[in-house]
Amino acid sequence: xxxxxxxxxxxxxxxxxxxxxxxxxxxxxxxxxxxxxxxxxxxxxxxxxxxxxxxxxxxxxxxxxxxxxxxxxxxxxxxxxx
Amino acid sequence: xxxxxxxxxxxxxxxxxxxxxxxxxxxxxxxxxxxxxxxxxxxxxxxxxxxxxxxxxxxxxxxxxxxxxxxxxxxxxxxxxxxxxxxxxxxxxxxxxxxxxxxxxxxxxxxxxxxxxxxxxxxxxxxxxxxxxxxxxxxxxxxxxxxxxxxxxxxxxxxxxxxxxxxxxxxxxxxxxxxxxxxxxxxxxxxxxxxxxxxxxxxxxxxxxxxxxxxxxxxxxxxxxxxxxxxxxxxxxxxxxxxxxxxxxxxxxxxxxxxxxxxxxxxxxxxxxxxxxxxxxxxxxxxxxxxxxxxxxxxxxxxxxxxxxxxxxxxxxxxxxxxxxxxxxxxxxxxxxxxxxxxxxxxxxxxxxxxxxxxxxxxxxxxxxxxxxxxxxxxxxxxxxxxxxxxxxxxxxxxxxxxxxxxxxxxxxxxxxxxxxxxxxxxxx
Numbered sequence: 001x002x003x004x005x006x007x008x009x010x011x012x013x014x015x016x017x018x019x020x021x022x023x024x025x026x027x028x029x030x031x032x033x034x035x036x037x038x039x040x041x042x043x044x045x046x047x048x049x050x051x052x053x054x055x056x057x058x059x060x061x062x063x064x065x066x067x068x069x070x071x072x073x074x075x076x077x078x079x080x081x082x
Numbered sequence: 083x084x085x086x087x088x089x090x091x092x093x094x095x096x097x098x099x100x101x102x103x104x105x106x107x108x109x110x111x112x113x114x115x116x117x118x119x120x121x122x123x124x125x126x127x128x129x130x131x132x133x134x135x136x137x138x139x140x141x142x143x144x145x146x147x148x149x150x151x152x153x154x155x156x157x158x159x160x161x162x163x164x165x166x167x168x169x170x171x172x173x174x175x176x177x178x179x180x181x182x183x184x185x186x187x188x189x190x191x192x193x194x195x196x197x198x199x200x201x202x203x204x205x206x207x208x209x210x211x212x213x214x215x216x217x218x219x220x221x222x223x224x225x226x227x228x229x230x231x232x233x234x235x236x237x238x239x240x241x242x243x244x245x246x247x248x249x250x251x252x253x254x255x256x257x258x259x260x261x262x263x264x265x266x267x268x269x270x271x272x273x274x275x276x277x278x279x280x281x282x283x284x285x286x287x288x289x290x291x292x293x294x295x296x297x298x299x300x301x302x303x304x305x306x307x308x309x310x311x312x313x314x315x316x317x318x319x320x321x322x323x324x325x326x327x328x329x330x331x332x333x334x335x336x337x338x339x340x341x342x343x344x345x346x347x348x349x350x351x352x353x354x355x356x357x358x359x360x361x362x363x364x365x366x367x368x369x370x371x372x373x374x375x376x377x378x379x380x381x382x383x384x385x386x387x388x389x390x391x392x393x394x395x396x397x398x399x400x401x402x403x404x405x406x407x408x409x410x411x412x413x414x415x416x417x418x419x420x421x422x423x424x425x426x427x428x429x430x431x432x433x434x435x436x437x438x439x440x441x442x443x444x445x446x447x448x449x450x451x452x453x454x455x456x457x458x459x460x461x462x463x464x465x466x467x468x469x470x471x472x473x474x475x476x477x478x479x480x481x482x483x484x485x486x487x488x489x490x491x492x493x494x495x496x497x498x499x500x501x502x503x504x505x506x507x508x509x510x511x
Contacts, residue, residue, distance in 0.1 A: 001404055002396055015406060019396050021350065035496045042348040042439050042495040046337035048399045071351075072399050 002074050004067065009060035020054040022046075023066065048072045089193060108274055109281035114288050114320055118146045120478060121316050121325035123293050123339055125149030126158035127269075127464065128456050129331035130276035130287075131471020132478070137283035139472070140479035145285045146325070148318060150292035154273030157333040160433030161464040162356055162390040164369050164380060166203045166264035168223050168230045170215075170506035173489040174442065175226045177469060180486060182263055184468035192275035196267050197383060201368055203264025204241060206418075207232075208253035208374040215505050216259040223261075233260045244365050244419050251417055253374050264369055266380050269464060276471070292319045296328055296342040298450060307344030312451035327478055329454045334399070334434025336457035343453045347444060348495045349436045352393040353400065354461060355407040357430035359422075361385035366419075373508075375414040386428065389415060392508065393435050393461065401432040435460050440500040441507040445474065445490040446483040454478055455492065462507050 002014040022044060027036045045051075050070050057063055068077040088094075088106050098105060120136060122129045125147045136142040149155070167179035188196050207213040216232050223230035234257045235247045247255045281287055294317045301311020315324035330339050340347045361384050371378040376392045389411055394404070408430060416423055436458050438444060443466070444458035456474045459466065473484040483491055489501050 001406065002398075014396050021397070034498065038496050038498055043346045044337070044348065044350055045341065045346065046350055046397075047341075048335075048338055071397065074396075074398055074400050 002076075004055055004076065005078075006055075006057045006060055006063075007065050008063060009057055012057070012060060016057070016059045018056040018058050020056055020064070022051045022053050050077075090195070108278045109287055112286045112288070114146065114286065114291065114318075114323060116322075117315070117324040118286070119144040119325065120146070120327045120329065121323055122147045122329045122331055123316065124156070124331035124333070125153040125277075125287060125289060126156050126331065126333065127154065127273055127276065127467035128333075128459070128470050128474075129329070130273060130280055131467050132329060132331060132456065132474045133285045133471075134276045134280040134283070135472045135475035136478060137280060137285055140475055142479060143284035145280075146288055146323065147280070147285060148288050148291045148293055148316070148323075150290070152289050153277050153287065154270060157433050157435070157459065157463050158269060158273045158467075160356065160431060161269055162378065162380065162388050163266045163269040163464060164203070164264070164378065165198075165267055165465040166261055166369075167228055167465075168203070168205070168219055168259060168261040168264065168506065169503060170219050170222060171442075171501050171503055172222060172226060173501050174503050174506065175223060175228060177486050177490075178462075178465060179226070179228060180472070181466050181469035184472065185267060188272065188275065188468065192279050194271060194275040194278065196271040196275055198265060198267045199383070200263060200265040202241065203261040203369040204238060204371065205259040205261070206238070206245075206255050206370065206372040206374075207257050207259070208255060208372065210256070212373060213256050216257065219259055219506055228261075229263050230259060230261045233258055242366060242368050242370055244421055245370065246418060246420055253417065266369060266382070272467065288320075293339060293342075294318060296339065296453070297322070297324075298343055298453075301344055301450060303344040307342070307450070309344070309449035311344070313343065313453045327452045327454065329456060329474065329478065331456045331474075333436055333457070333459050333463055336436045336455070340455065340457065343448075343450050345448050345450055345453065345455070345492070347436075347455070347457060347492070348438050349444070349458050350397040351399055352395075352397050352435050352437055353432045354390065354393045354435045355403055355411075355430060355432045356388065356390045357408065357411060358389070358428050359387040359425045360428050362387075362425065370418065372414070372418060375417060377411060377414045377418070379415065379418075387422070387425070393437060399434065401434060403430045403432055439495070441503040442501040443470075443490050444492050445470065445487040446477050446492070447481070448492055460507065
């Protein structure tokens, strides 16, 4: 079980929330080429280590927030409302 | 027909049983050379099959298969051993059906009993929308000559009498996609068969050899990696090995290795858990899959029930089991088969699945010359093993993507030409 600290609701079981994946830099939709946009949509670093990722507190406060999680150990550092 | 190594028979069993003579080793443990024509990373089913077909079909035998652990210790030894070809896209159907053909003749080809049991495969539909997808799949399948049809709940009951087909369940069974050629195979035997045959043809199987870096030159990224460059070899914990062709046949660590060549993949890694019960008398004649209940089950020749589920929702490289999985699995399985409520689970385990956005693999050439990928195998890598080996071998030998895998090229993500297979490859939808 992974316990995720929601900044509003406190520690919650990960199954109460939805993981939205690692944060990638979003190109400007007005100027990005199709290929740049698809790279943003689909390609992932997928590292085995610390990642900054977004979670959605779907059965609590329904806010999006950011945490740092180590994907090799599932250790979590901190969280903030995004 | 070339016999690959030692032949096993009742006579040999009697001879070894009566004497204390050890069985001969199935493959050698060679010293690594400093250079090979092809270096394959990952000594699982895909890597070994690629090596075997390179040697057998294309005469390329100066090949090394590198594995950081032991052969077949990853996804090849952790899957639930189900094979089928009733996919949703024409590209997927053609590809997986070729794999079933190869499984069909594998025991003769590899001179090893892989215990292929062509017992039929039921994908249950519990909702109208699921039934509609089953009809869609059945029509796509029939068009390509695959034995696949939709049956109603009475026919389901005939095929698998232990299933609860009554109407007073939470998710009543409305029908199923029935695929008679589907079945199960002994997954370790497949790995051993390919390993032994490849070894017999001269391939070097280098276990406990971990790839630390992929060496490149002339690419646009740092250290000559990335698009426009070419590979020159790999750095391992046992020293550098030069090779003009490097093949990434890993699962779970595919992104990490591919990043070493400067090729970013469209993959996130998720664990998938499975479990097996104590053995009992054989009562389940087919493979049963339920998308709505996120479970698939088959009974092995030893009588154990093998269960698999959908991938864990949180992407991670950690493969520990969870109580949530066991609870959910037990609840769902008992909805399908209330009669097994007294059976005990023997063990549960977990393996890593490289999930792609469209539930199809990423195969063939890449933007780095000489670097080939056979990755993104999600939850369907075992059933594709033989055809993946055959087509990757052709791609490496000719330098051109084989016809069957051209739709799975990495460029489809930047060109927006995805092969959406989720309707037939995922149970968690």
